[in-house]
Amino acid sequence: MQFISKKARAIAPYTAGEQLRDRTYIKLNTNENPYPPSLRVQEALAAFPAEELRRYPRPDADLLRAAIAGQEGVSPENVFCGNGSDEVLALSFPAFFDTDGAGACFADLTYSFYEVFASFFGIPVTIVPLRGDFTFDLDALARTVCRGYYIANPNAPTGVGIGRAEMERFVADVPEKLVILDEAYMDFFGESCVPLTQKYENVLVVKTFSKSYSLAGIRCGYAVGNARLIAALCRMKDCFNSYPVDAVAQAVCTAAVQDKAYYAGVTQAVISERTRLQGALRELGFTVPESASNFLFAGRARAGGREIYTRLKEAGILVRFWDKPVLKDFVRITVGTAAENDALIAQLKQILS
Ligand code: PMP
Numbered sequence: 001m002q003f004i005s006k007k008a009r010a011i012a013p014y015t016a017g018e019q020l021r022d023r024t025y026i027k028l029n030t031n032e033n034p035y036p037p038s039l040r041v042q043e044a045l046a047a048f049p050a051e052e053l054r055r056y057p058r059p060d061a062d063l064l065r066a067a068i069a070g071q072e073g074v075s076p077e078n079v080f081c082g083n084g085s086d087e088v089l090a091l092s093f094p095a096f097f098d099t100d101g102a103g104a105c106f107a108d109l110t111y112s113f114y115e116v117f118a119s120f121f122g123i124p125v126t127i128v129p130l131r132g133d134f135t136f137d138l139d140a141l142a143r144t145v146c147r148g149y150y151i152a153n154p155n156a157p158t159g160v161g162i163g164r165a166e167m168e169r170f171v172a173d174v175p176e177k178l179v180i181l182d183e184a185y186m187d188f189f190g191e192s193c194v195p196l197t198q199k200y201e202n203v204l205v206v207k208t209f210s211k212s213y214s215l216a217g218i219r220c221g222y223a224v225g226n227a228r229l230i231a232a233l234c235r236m237k238d239c240f241n242s243y244p245v246d247a248v249a250q251a252v253c254t255a256a257v258q259d260k261a262y263y264a265g266v267t268q269a270v271i272s273e274r275t276r277l278q279g280a281l282r283e284l285g286f287t288v289p290e291s292a293s294n295f296l297f298a299g300r301a302r303a304g305g306r307e308i309y310t311r312l313k314e315a316g317i318l319v320r321f322w323d324k325p326v327l328k329d330f331v332r333i334t335v336g337t338a339a340e341n342d343a344l345i346a347q348l349k350q351i352l353s
Pocket of ligand 1: 087155
């Protein structure tokens with residue numbers, strides 16, 4: 001008997017970056033923050049009463065949503081929280097797209113989960129290529145027949161960002177189409193389009209606690225948009241899991257959004273290391289598009305992506321490699337601490353010599 005559905009057999013799932021535990025690695029492969037969560041977050045975690053775990057968490061994470069709303073300058077009804085921004089993005093597909101008619105549009109080189117979600121929910125997709133220098137062709141996107149867009153800004157794995165003014169022109173140009181902006185890495189760029197959600201009804205911004213808040217392990221992300229869009233996400237959530245954000249995550253993330261000053265410092269430290277590492281990589285002969293994120297897309301050097309990835313791994317340094325057209329000439333390197341970046345540069349010098 002075949003117990004497994006046709007869909008489960010046929011779908012190509014997303015491949016996450018390696019989470020190896022066989023030895024100590026300098027881990028620069030999944031865009032985690034090299035700095036710890038703030039002291040306030042650590043205190044909130046330590047002070048969390050175990051007794052609370054007897055009960056289900058707040059189903060709509062209302063205290064956390066209020067804290068996020070305060071930080072983003074919107075109302076709680078404009079915020080939706082999920083189990084990582086991956087879950088928020090996943091729920092957005094059935095919330096805003098149908099299995100028939102015009103579907104979702106996104107770039108050829110972008111976060112590969114969009115394609116998996118579309119396929120999982122049976123939503124048609126139109127792919128628009130990036131330009132040769134990895135920038136978005138927003139005019140080509142605007143001309144595409146579709147119901148809406150997924151744009152990672154800054155983009156992954158390229159790191160390239162689109163400024164708020166340029167994005168506003170695009171959003172205003174496509175008033176009948178929904179523009180879903182995946183701002184997972186936006187804090188390292190500082191051009192968030194959250195303000196546009198107050199002005200345009202066709203913008204939804206998705207953010208995460210995994211990167212700039214150093215909380216990838218807690219699994220929490222959120223969307224900001226007008227109340228009608230947020231209500232649709234809530235309906236989808238309640239068709240799938242009423243309690244996606246656990247009680248500990250709600251407490252910890254609430255503490256995190258209240259610690260703006262600490263995270264501003266950490267973000268600045270990542271940005272200045274990014275500038276230094278980008279310069280060092282270019283000096284070694286890598287092509288590196290200008291990064292607006294906490295990682296660098298580096299390639300077209302004397303060694304190919306696979307060789308660099310393999311030899312770095314042998315030396316105990318993990319970076320991300322994809323065996324796909326264009327991407328295979330590159331590796332994606334998360335910005336680490338100064339010491340981690342120094343170790344990486346030293347290894348790369350050896351590999352390329
Ligand atoms: N969007 C982009 C562009 C990402 O790179 C990631 C991290 N893999 C996510 C969303 C999801 O992050 P999380 O589920 O940890 O919030």
